[in-house]
Amino acid sequence: MPGPLTKKVPTPNPFWLASAPPTNSGDQVKRAFDAGWGGAVWKALGQPIQNVSSRFGSTNYFAGRHVGFNNIELITDRPLEANFREIAEVKRLYPKNAVIASLMVESRAEWRDIIRRAIDAGADGLELNFGCPHGMCERGMGSAVGQEPKVNEEITSWAVDYSTVPVLVKLTPNVSDIVPHGLAAKRGGAHGVSLINTIKSVIGVDIDRFVPLPRVGDLATNGGYCGAAVKPIALHMVAALARHPDFRLPLSGIGGIATWRDAVEFMLLGSGTVQVCTEVMLRGYGIVGDLIEGLTEYMRTHGFQRLDDFVGRAVPAFREWGELDLNYEVVAKIDATTCIGCQRCLVACMDGAHQCIHPDPSGSRVPVVDESECVGCNLCQIVCPVDGCVTMEQVANGYAPATWREHEAAGVLLRPKKGSHG
């Protein structure tokens, strides 16, 4: 595995603030470093822009508030001089913390100029913003670059030429396959990539005014989706690059990281550092204390001394479907002592899965699993409101492991199908 990015851009811990509203000014970044953040990717710098009002939107699922979030804010709307002056001040006051300058400009001359000014201000690294899916891409920047591997490679090579500090490329998820884009950044000479940027999205619609959200007067536009809901997409893209044999660059994981558990998951799939935005927007810089403590305790309980001991640890287990063992078999077990009798598993199985959980004929509220039909899908465990009540337990069925290919090519026997009620 590639070494953690922290070796190229050293920070006291792997928790960075992503380039976004929380890193919009020197005052904010100083408070973030006081709170304990290891690094900050400064809100993207470029030519002056004007932002709209309003800018953010959120999606809820019943009691789950802000499970998804989006924005239509552009890069910094503050004067470049002020940003560089504040970067210099932050670096003077916090020499051990890393400031990474996120940059987004158009022409080669602009890239040369802004890279020089960022490094002169004291930036420890650069992050090339090839990701924003709204506003800037219409001007040929942001995701317009990230979606074209040749443009990506070319601009990355300019930046690497001009830079004396490490260069990261921030990738857009608004592509069908992330791998060619990661490889383009590598060919351009990038020292690492960060991903994902936000996903093109419409966060909702004002159903009384008939205008999508967030609303700007009587109009709206697509925004960039982020927050907890995007984590699975981000994890997939991180893992896809991490396991590609030709890639092997440091990864900085971004996308829905709210807790130390989320951070650990990104790390296990190959992220040496993680970047957080939405959760800080919702709850403030203070969450970093728990992120650090949770990660530290996780490492202690697993006997890990350093991040290298586990970064990428889950990558080898991430495979193509065709490599999975079709003879591996689990069935659901319901613990009657902790079951509260809500029977959500029963209705989920009957209506949404494979009709193998039934009422107990004796009248008990604890449902009964028909193990002969249980396909081991996990749905009952997922809907159960009691942690640990439903477990998925392996069945020793006597069949040797067999992938579909092994079955097709070598005739390895497959266990009988379940749940077909044939």
Added chain:
Amino acid sequence: MTRDPLSPDRTEVVFADAKPAYTPAQAVIEAERCHQCHDAPCVAACPTAIDIPGFIRRIATGNARGAAGTIFASNVLGMSCARVCPVEVLCVGRCVYHEQGLPPIAIGRLQRYATDAAFAAGWTFFQRAPETGRTVALIGAGPASLACAHRLSVLGHRCVILEKRPLPGGLNTTGVAPHKMRADRALAEVDWVLSVGGIEVRTGVEVTDPEALEREYDAVFVGVGLGEDACLGVPGEDLPGIFGAVDFIERLKLGTVSLAGVGSAAVIGGGNTAVDAVRELRTLGVPRVRLVYRGGESAMSGYAHEWDVAKKEGAEAVWNAVPVAFEGDGAVRRIRCAVTRDRRPVPGEEFFVEADRVLLAIGQAKLGEIFGRLPGISLDRGRVVVDADGFTGRRGWYAGGDCANGGKEVVNAAAEGRRAADAIHRHLQGGRDA
């Protein structure tokens, strides 16, 4: 309809709402907690089998109108039941959150939220079927008759409710503890029920010749409830200062009661009326209020959750005691009590309980007697005997509520009234009971 307006100065208005209404935000947060059980135990515990997870999900999505419609589809008295049901021993008592060691869903308060919203907005949910040309008489205008009449009206039958009192609503109007619901709310519910149309309420009409009703109506529903407070039949019971508890509660709800100068009150009995009376006396400022009950605390039929609140409000109790005489000079001053064992007085073991106000809450008279004279209708200790559909055994005669069940909750009356309506409908269509 016309009725005497309630006095704005009646005593009950001093009682605060025990469980204040949820705001929309509070209701949504509570609704979102619901596990949405399949074949939910709370529904099984509801006599009217309201689809509780169904209405709670509708609250969670901001569909208050749908939530109210879901409630009223099973129980047209859902507004009053939300306030007066002993949810602790019904739906809420069965919430699976108890199994998790977590607070159960506040089903009553959520039901109140949805039904109050419906009343406030004037939403309507029912459309009458075409007129059948049949007319049903309902005796008594309490919850059982109202639920029965509403259902019959929806099914296309006309209804005439005969009520001997000046106000409709039964115990919802005259007997519910005011911290749960005041009389004006009960009357508002009556108006709401009647707004479906096809139901005429005649107040001040006492039925003395039930058989005569058969000539005028196609079926009869008996929902007369219970009668006067029972007496102990002991010396001094007619002293001033001694009242029936049901009578006292009706006075404080519809009129005024004065407890000025009352230093010590006693309520005789151990049921829910006794507990309500104790709490009301305390709230109205009587310094010392004691329950006098012939059994021990665990034997009382009043709900433990209500008695626990009464104790917190300062009520006391004299257990295992029964009055043998009331004494006083011109007004009651003390109760001579006998010690009881197994709820029977022990001869010779007597003591005194000081009390200058006494309320008797030892039960109410049964009113079935005049119906019991009709061939086919039988009584069991004054109760009208009915089958599971409310059918009495006499062709066209049905009954429900307290007069048939002996005295249960509003929600039981609502369930029995509705079930009887469905049976009456089958009867009028030439079905089983024809």
